[in-house]
Amino acid sequence: MIEVSNINKQVVTSEGTLNILQQINLSVARGESLAIIGPSGSGKSTLLGILAGLDMPSSGTVAIDGEDITAMDEEGRAAVRAGHVGFVFQSFHLLPGLTALENVALPLELQGIDNALQTARQYLQRVGLGERVTHYPRQLSGGEQQRVALARAFACRPAILFADEPTGNLDTGTGEKINDLLFDLNAEEGTTLILVTHEKTLAARCGRRLELQAGRQVEQLAESA
Amino acid sequence: MLALKMLLRSWRGGQLGLIFASLVLAVAVVTSVALLAERVERALVKESSSFLAADLVVSSSVAIDPTWLERAQKMGVRTAQKASFGSMTFAGDEMHLASIKAVESSYPLRGAVKRSTVPFATDELDIEAVASGPQSGELWVDSRLLPLLNIELGDSIDVGDGSFNVSHILIEEPDSGSSFSAFGARILMNWSDLPASGVIQPGSRVSYRFLIAASEGQEDNFETYVDWLKQQLDIHDRLITPDEAQASIASTMDKGRRFLLLAGSIGVVLAGIALALASHHFANGQLLQVALFKSWGISASRVRKLYFQQIILLGIAGSVVGLLIGWSFHQLLISVVRDWLPITLPAAGSRPWITGFATGILCLLGFTLPALWHLPTQSPLAVLRRDSQAKSLNSLIRGSLGVLTVARFTLLV
Numbered sequence: 001m002i003e004v005s006n007i008n009k010q011v012v013t014s015e016g017t018l019n020i021l022q023q024i025n026l027s028v029a030r031g032e033s034l035a036i037i038g039p040s041g042s043g044k045s046t047l048l049g050i051l052a053g054l055d056m057p058s059s060g061t062v063a064i065d066g067e068d069i070t071a072m073d074e075e076g077r078a079a080v081r082a083g084h085v086g087f088v089f090q091s092f093h094l095l096p097g098l099t100a101l102e103n104v105a106l107p108l109e110l111q112g113i114d115n116a117l118q119t120a121r122q123y124l125q126r127v128g129l130g131e132r133v134t135h136y137p138r139q140l141s142g143g144e145q146q147r148v149a150l151a152r153a154f155a156c157r158p159a160i161l162f163a164d165e166p167t168g169n170l171d172t173g174t175g176e177k178i179n180d181l182l183f184d185l186n187a188e189e190g191t192t193l194i195l196v197t198h199e200k201t202l203a204a205r206c207g208r209r210l211e212l213q214a215g216r217q218v219e220q221l222a223e224s225a
Numbered sequence: 226m227l228a229l230k231m232l233l234r235s236w237r238g239g240q241l242g243l244i245f246a247s248l249v250l251a252v253a254v255v256t257s258v259a260l261l262a263e264r265v266e267r268a269l270v271k272e273s274s275s276f277l278a279a280d281l282v283v284s285s286s287v288a289i290d291p292t293w294l295e296r297a298q299k300m301g302v303r304t305a306q307k308a309s310f311g312s313m314t315f316a317g318d319e320m321h322l323a324s325i326k327a328v329e330s331s332y333p334l335r336g337a338v339k340r341s342t343v344p345f346a347t348d349e350l351d352i353e354a355v356a357s358g359p360q361s362g363e364l365w366v367d368s369r370l371l372p373l374l375n376i377e378l379g380d381s382i383d384v385g386d387g388s389f390n391v392s393h394i395l396i397e398e399p400d401s402g403s404s405f406s407a408f409g410a411r412i413l414m415n416w417s418d419l420p421a422s423g424v425i426q427p428g429s430r431v432s433y434r435f436l437i438a439a440s441e442g443q444e445d446n447f448e449t450y451v452d453w454l455k456q457q458l459d460i461h462d463r464l465i466t467p468d469e470a471q472a473s474i475a476s477t478m479d480k481g482r483r484f485l486l487l488a489g490s491i492g493v494v495l496a497g498i499a500l501a502l503a504s505h506h507f508a509n510g511q512l513l514q515v516a517l518f519k520s521w522g523i524s525a526s527r528v529r530k531l532y533f534q535q536i537i538l539l540g541i542a543g544s545v546v547g548l549l550i551g552w553s554f555h556q557l558l559i560s561v562v563r564d565w566l567p568i569t570l571p572a573a574g575s576r577p578w579i580t581g582f583a584t585g586i587l588c589l590l591g592f593t594l595p596a597l598w599h600l601p602t603q604s605p606l607a608v609l610r611r612d613s614q615a616k617s618l619n620s621l622i623r624g625s626l627g628v629l630t631v632a633r634f635t636l637l638v
């Protein structure tokens with residue numbers, strides 16, 4: 001489903017050229033889960049952005065369902081993303097002016113889905129927030145906000161879900177609950193999951209892991225025990 | 226409609242209040258000024274013919290030479306004399322320095338005097354147009370004299386040595402334009418009461434007017450008389466033609482209108498600056514939303530369209546509210562300055578409304594659009610950063626540019 005070959009990412013700074021990613025190769029099959037791990041600054045978020053088509057590698061190709069997105073322009077990549085990918089972020093990124101329900105419904109409304117609010121309500125119920133639909137993000141705890149974000153991501157029924165440290169801002173107990181929910185939903189929906197994490201336990205729950213160190217792949221994609 | 230939904234949600238979140246208020250202010254200011262200016266302009270056109278209450282007028286600082294009157298009578302030229310002066314009026318313990326005009330019974334030679342029995346009448350049904358001024362012993366007075374002297378219609382007041390019955394409310398004289406600068410309440414009295422009242426003493430500041438008009442079928446005589454009259458004028462006298470009368474009114478009105486327009490432009494510029502800042506603030510609040518949209522695969526052109534639609538919807542709503550407030554404000558202005566206005570104002574046409582509406586749309590395009598301009602180019606990568614504030618300086622510069630352009634535009638108009 002995702003085919004990555006030989007990607008490099010360089011940025012030019014005032015101190016010279018910085019190699020953020022070097023020679024990354026990987027492939028992820030439909031329904032698989034992949035954890036990208038590594039120390040801070042090793043290039044995890046950069047890689048995730050490239051895989052999702054939000055960013056472009058300096059060289060190398062990324063193909064999603066056989067389509068080379070690195071050959072496309074920004075609009076072309078946007079079209080590939082539309083309706084296919086979902087995101088969950090470390091800082092939740094809920095819109096503060098919208099209620100939980102509206103936050104979940106927004107991407108559905110953008111897709112022009114008729115019963116967006118109804119679908120959104122169902123997904124909020126699935127993450128256990130059926131009673132909090134009219135609450136604004138500021139009225140919700142961090143864990144609850146991330147559950148809303150999960151509902152928002154899954155409500156679009158994405159083929160691939162990208163998550164950047166989804167529990168990075170949560171305490172361990174809450175993080176565990178979010179992880180359970182993430183994997184439950186993932187199993188139910190059959191979504192391909194690519195997530196960035198610091199946490200060993202979360203990485204261990206993924207089918208495969210990719211470890212980065214200073215922009216290089218240090219461990220080949222080891223199969224989970 | 227998604228844009229409307231987004232707009233209503235932003236409105237509910239209070240992010241649009243300042244934008245909306247600034248927009249309404251700009252539209253209201255322009256609409257009220259434009260309405261006022263247009264109505265004054267229309268009044269000028271409509272009333273120009275009767276501004277003099279005569280075909281020709283000699284204005285003089287001394288009393289009219291009796292030989293002028295004799296000759297006019299002989300030649301069948303209609304005449305009327307008028308004297309304007311300030312005088313104290315008394316009723317019980319109250320007094321007021323009024324602007325008095327004494328007119329002969331033949332006045333006005335052209336046009337009509339409007340009077341009423343209802344103080345502060347605005348309803349046309351309460352207003353009566355008559356062909357001559359007050360009878361001897363009567364005064365027709367400005368509505369505002371009643372509260373000033375604490376009297377009612379039918380009461381008596383003292384002017385000089387005389388006591389007069391306040392019989393009617395004076396709404397408007399055909400040549401009231403010439404008394405535009407008078408601050409005291411206007412009073413119209415009969416010429417024949419002048420000697421007995423003793424209000425005119427040697428040395429009083431009086432402005433005399435000698436009004437003449439052709440009798441029907443005697444236009445040739447009139448021309449001959451005017452030619453003769455022109456020879457008689459000396460340093461105290463000035464001949465006023467209808468054109469001139471209109472020009473002096475027009476210049477007074479023009480000054481007023483220019484003042485209003487300047488005040489209006491300043492209002493618009495201030496509203497524009499508020500609008501630009503509010504828009505900038507709003508745009509910053511939208512950065513995360515746009516980054517999310519982009520990450521979900523919404524194209525830049527779709528984002529642009531969504532925000533453009535919101536601007537247009539907001540513009541329409543703000544302009545409509547602004548038009549209503551502008552209309553109320555211009556009514557309020559008129560009711561405040563009514564006493565100083567020499568004429569009643571006819572209704573306005575559609576132009577002020579169009580001007581006001583266009584102001585709203587232009588303000589949004591000039592002040593809000595620049596602030597939102599960069600939004601569609603927001604990178605979807607921003608969602609991977611922990612904070613999504615970016616490009617704010619850039620948009621501030623664009624915003625200020627918008628302020629300057631529109632400010633210049635409004636000042637030029």
Ligand SMILES: Nc1ncnc2c1ncn2[C@@H]1O[C@H](COP(=O)(O)OP(=O)(O)OP(=O)(O)O)[C@@H](O)[C@H]1O
Pocket residue numbers: 011013018020038039040041042043044045046047
């Ligand atoms: N546009 C850029 N310009 C300069 N340096 C950049 C740019 N983008 C990323 N970097 C650098 O590349 C490196 C990798 O960044 P990235 O955000 O991918 O790391 P990460 O593994 O996600 O780290 P963390 O765990 O802290 O989120 C960092 O050193 C970062 O400073």
Ligand SMILES: [Mg+2]
Pocket residue numbers: 044045046164
């Ligand atoms: Mg990161």
